[in-house]
Structures are given as C-alpha cells and as structure tokens.
Amino acid sequence: MRRDTFLKSLAALAAAGALPSAHAAGVPMKMMIPANPGGGWDTTGRALGKALQDAGVASSVQFENKGGAAGALGLAQFVNASKGDPNALLVMGAVMLGGIITGRPPVSLSQATPIARLISEYNVYVVHAASPLKTMKDVVDQLKKDPGSVKWGGGSRGATEHIAAAMIARNVGVDAAKINYVPFRGGGEAVAAILGGNVTVGGSGFSEFQPYIDSGKMRALAVTAPTRIKGLNAPTLKELGIDVEIGNWRGLYAPPGITADQRKAMTDRVLQALKSKSWAESLAKNGWTPALLSGPEFDAFVDREFATLRAIMVKSGMV
Missing domain, CATH: 3.40.190.10 (Periplasmic binding protein-like II)
Incomplete structure (x- = not known):
C-alpha cells in the first residue's frame, strides 16, 4: 500500500472512531481506601473508581480497604508498597490530617504525592x-x-x-x-x-x-x-446557639517516587473522571459538594488545613 493511501486509511479509521486509543482503553488502576467498608472514604473511592472506568481512563480499578488510626495504617501501607507506581491512588481527607496531628504516625502524608481535593461534606x-x-x-x-x-x-x-x-x-x-x-x-x-x-x-x-x-x-x-x-x-x-461550623473534605494522593509527568497524567485522569455522568450522579446521590483543587493550589491548601486543624484541636484540648 502506498504511504499516502495508508495515511488516508488511518485518517478515515480515526474519524470513524475505529482506531485503538490509549486514553479510551485506559489502564488497570489500584486504589487504597484507608478505612473499613461502609464509610465516607469507601463510598468516595468506589464512586471515583466507577467514574474513572466510565470516563475510559481506567480499564479496571482494584480496591483495598485498610482501616485504622484515622487512615494512618492505610497511608503507611500505600507509601511502602506502592512507591513509584503511577497507576495507584490513596483516598484521604480532613480526617487523615486530624489523625496525623493527634497520633503522630511514623509515616508522613508529605511522603506521598498530592493529586486533588474532590468534595466537601x-x-x-x-x-x-x-x-x-x-x-x-x-x-x-x-x-x-x-x-x-x-x-x-x-x-x-x-x-x-x-x-x-x-x-x-x-x-x-x-x-x-x-x-x-x-x-x-x-x-x-x-x-x-x-x-x-x-x-x-x-x-x-x-x-x-x-x-x-x-x-x-x-x-x-x-x-x-x-x-x-x-x-x-x-x-x-x-x-x-452553638457557634460551631466544620466541614469534611476528601481528596486523593498518589504514591511517592513518581515523576512530574506521571503526576500530571494521573491528575488529568482524575479530572477527566470528574466530568463523567457517573460522578455527577454520585454527587447528587450522596449530597456531596464539589470542591475541586489540584496542582500547587491543592498542595498549599493541605498545608493551610494542617495549621488550621492543629489550632482548633489545641484550643479544644485535643492536642
């Protein structure tokens, strides 16, 4: 087949949607949920897993639940076992920050790679x-x-x-x-x-x-x-008459040891999933408020949250 004829054939197949696509095919992914089944992290993680598959950016999602110590046990396992894996995610949020402040676990959240804040509840x-x-x-x-x-x-x-x-x-x-x-x-x-x-x-x-x-x-x-x-x-x-207001946000981290390009690729996958019909249905069903933050903005937010929660907990006699 002549080269120009071959290129025209490729163009025709692409227009018809018949060409295989790395984006459409997705990749197998793993998700650590650092809590037992049935809670908010579990619901969020599994809803996102479905959205990743529906958006075509994950061919499958393997879930693992590891509860205990406000997520610190799951965090430790994730950091140690998934280092360098560009296709792994950890569900986390305000609860984990509070647990780290009170429990001071040996593994720090800073050892993992921030991806995005998803929702607030x-x-x-x-x-x-x-x-x-x-x-x-x-x-x-x-x-x-x-x-x-x-x-x-x-x-x-x-x-x-x-x-x-x-x-x-x-x-x-x-x-x-x-x-x-x-x-x-x-x-x-x-x-x-x-x-x-x-x-x-x-x-x-x-x-x-x-x-x-x-x-x-x-x-x-x-x-x-x-x-x-x-x-x-x-x-x-x-x-x-009780002057108390506090929200619970949830987000995602990737493992340590991934490259900047791999971090961007994972962030792009998550952002694509958040545009899916599946994710919109999960937001409505669970009464979640979208609270998307990614990149440097998410990094800075987590730092501020640590400081804010620590101040609240000190005032309340918890630390």
Missing part, C-alpha cells in the same frame, strides 16, 4: 430513634451534667466529628478534655454502634446516615454546616 449528629434524647439541646444538657455519660461515636480519633464534639463541649462551657469519644475504623461500625445503642450520639457525613434517617431508624439532631442541608430536616448548630 458536612457532618450530621444523630441518635437512635428510640433514644430519650430528642434534640441537640437534650444532648447538651446531659453533657453539662455529666460529660462522661455522653458517648460520642464517630470516625477515628482526630476525625472532624471528634473535633466538632470537642468544639461543641468547649462552646457550651464543658471541658473538652472530658468528652467521651468512641472512635470507629469505618462508617459501618459507627452505624452498628448507634443502632445497637452502644453510643449516645453519632456523627458522620449525611450520605452515610441518610438511609437510616429516611427509614426512621435514626433521628437527626443537628448539622455542622453553615446552612441547612438539602433533604435533611435538622438545624445547624449555629441555629441552636
């Missing part, structure tokens, strides 16, 4: 439907009488719901160091504890508790958002 505090505590005021009244009698259930020590509980105590005149916080390694464990009556009040993202609120098994008391959350009949803490 505010926490909702709930009680079992049969709880004698009907409102957040009831919880606060009991907290003032006997701080230790109120068991706050939520994510790992240093999670945003832990920080918020300490902030609530401090705001209503209770020594934050006296709060009785019960950490769990994943949202599934926290849900079981609330439904089993093993904690007084539970905190987590709305998406994790929504099925149980909608079914009447849990009663929502208040949210940590600046305004009420759509689809949830619960006041903000500020409406109740």
